[in-house]
Amino acid sequence: MPPDAPALPATRALAPRYWIIHLLLVGAVAACVLLGRWQLGVWSDHRSADAEQVTRQQPVALDDVLGPDAAFPAAGLGRPVVVAGRWDPAHTVFVSDRERDGRTGVWVVTPVVTSSGSAIPVVRGWVPNPGEAPAPPRGAADLVGLLQPAEGNDTADSDPHDDVIPELSTVDLLPRAPYDLYGGYALATDRAVPGASGQPRAGTAGLETVGPQHLPGADATSGLRNLFYAFQWWIFGAFAVFMWWRWLEEDVLGRRASPRPR
Amino acid sequence: MSKLFPAYRILALIVGVLLAFCALVITPARYLAPDGSGLQHFGETWSILWAVHGWVFIVYVAVSFLLWRQTRWTAPFALLVLVAGLIPLVIFWVERAVTRRIRAEHPELASAG
Numbered sequence: 001m002p003p004d005a006p007a008l009p010a011t012r013a014l015a016p017r018y019w020i021i022h023l024l025l026v027g028a029v030a031a032c033v034l035l036g037r038w039q040l041g042v043w044s045d046h047r048s049a050d051a052e053q054v055t056r057q058q059p060v061a062l063d064d065v066l067g068p069d070a071a072f073p074a075a076g077l078g079r080p081v082v083v084a085g086r087w088d089p090a091h092t093v094f095v096s097d098r099e100r101d102g103r104t105g106v107w108v109v110t111p112v113v114t115s116s117g118s119a120i121p122v123v124r125g126w127v128p129n130p131g132e133a134p135a136p137p138r139g140a141a142d143l144v145g146l147l148q149p150a151e152g153n154d155t156a157d158s159d160p161h162d163d164v165i166p167e168l169s170t171v172d173l174l175p176r177a178p179y180d181l182y183g184g185y186a187l188a189t190d191r192a193v194p195g196a197s198g199q200p201r202a203g204t205a206g207l208e209t210v211g212p213q214h215l216p217g218a219d220a221t222s223g224l225r226n227l228f229y230a231f232q233w234w235i236f237g238a239f240a241v242f243m244w245w246r247w248l249e250e251d252v253l254g255r256r257a258s259p260r261p262r
Numbered sequence: 263m264s265k266l267f268p269a270y271r272i273l274a275l276i277v278g279v280l281l282a283f284c285a286l287v288i289t290p291a292r293y294l295a296p297d298g299s300g301l302q303h304f305g306e307t308w309s310i311l312w313a314v315h316g317w318v319f320i321v322y323v324a325v326s327f328l329l330w331r332q333t334r335w336t337a338p339f340a341l342l343v344l345v346a347g348l349i350p351l352v353i354f355w356v357e358r359a360v361t362r363r364i365r366a367e368h369p370e371l372a373s374a375g
Contacts, residue, residue, distance in 0.1 A: 225313060235320060239320070243327050
């Protein structure tokens with residue numbers, strides 16, 4: 001290998017006969033990054049599907065999971081429960097600043113008073129603004145809802161007398177509710193109530209369904225294979241760059257001493 | 263002195279067998295066999311070997327790279343050696359070509375093997 005002029009050694013790497021190698025490197029790295037991201041996406045899909053499995057369980061009676069005065073049980077997170085009782089349309093509230101598909105709107109919440117005498121807030125759905133919400137349902141309520149714990153108390157309610165609250169928390173609801181509240185709320189679904197004939201009385205008409213906000217974590221091992229595949233692709237990509245660099249330095253630029261085998 | 267060349271040959275054999283088995287037996291069984299058949303189940307179960315192939319291939323690439331640095335093969339030949347671990351059956355032919363070249367051009371690497 002002829003010695004290079006020390007002033008401009010790097011220009012050698014730009015010789016047209018090496019272009020194909022440089023292009024191959026770019027292609028290989030791009031392919032590795034994309035394939036790794038694809039596998040990462042598969043891994044993440046596996047995990048969300050795993051986490052959502054709880055929401056597909058057979059519904060049980062609300063009080064079997066969360067009693068009126070009980071603390072929220074870990075097993076209740078995202079659990080489908082049958083909420084039966086009487087709608088309390090007069091105490092319908094709107095929870096502000098709720099995003100759906102990138103748009104901000106409100107949740108429409110109407111309490112259901114159960115046979116225990118306590119009420120559970122039922123999120124009937126989402127609308128862009130409170131004025132568009134349909135009239136709240138009256139009479140008997142019978143629906144399958146996904147159970148969620150009451151939200152925290154991070155945001156102060158600026159006006160405790162209107163029907164808009166910043167969070168679905170017991171503290172924000174209490175001044176408006178003339179009864180005891182459950183320690184959680186239910187997200188209304190259109191699923192059929194087991195053992196009941198006819199349509200569920202879920203009050204969801206005219207509203208967009210709100211999906212689960214909190215679900216138990218996925219099993220640590222679900223989709224793990226895809227996570228490893230993702231790392232494999234990225235390691236390949238990194239190693240391709242390393243090999244290209246060493247080849248460039250040693251064979252093209254002649255910068256390193258040749259490792260002569262003994 | 264160098265154990266690179268024997269290591270390369272063993273890795274090439276493992277990668278070659280794994281790749282041929284995965285690409286020509288397991289994956290066709292998984293996707294071409296009728297749903298729910300025993301053959302398809304076999305393909306599902308053993309598709310984990312793809313991950314094994316992936317990790318062994320990483321080692322194969324690293325060893326091939328070190329061998330390349332010793333032999334100073336041209337970039338196209340080196341690329342052929344690396345990519346051979348991804349195309350079913352090609353690696354068996356490449357491994358023979360590598361062995362021939364090393365014995366002819368770098369007997370000092372081959373002697374230890």
